[in-house]
Amino acid sequence: MKWQEVRELYPNQFVKFEIIESHQIDNKEYVDEVAIIKAIKDGKEAIKEFTKCKNGQVVYSTKNEELVIELVKNIGVRRSI
Secondary structure, eight states: OOHHHHHHHSTTSEEEEEEEEEEEETTEEEEEEEEEEEEEOOHHHHHHHHHTOOTTEEEEETTOSSOEEEOOOOOOOOOOO
16 A cells, blocks of 8 residues: 555554565665554554564554655664773
């Protein structure tokens, strides 16, 4: 399902979905196709669902016109004792 379709079906809500198809440009992932897992109306519930997300799953607000995820590399921190 395209993001515009999701926005029309679930206006002003959070949705949990799995990324089906996407492409990357620089440090951003542009999502082209998603599979909806569930719609979430409450912000607190959205946070709980976000913590349960598996790899490839995202919780995102349909208030956003575009579905773009900023990619962040994990940088380890070393500590000397």
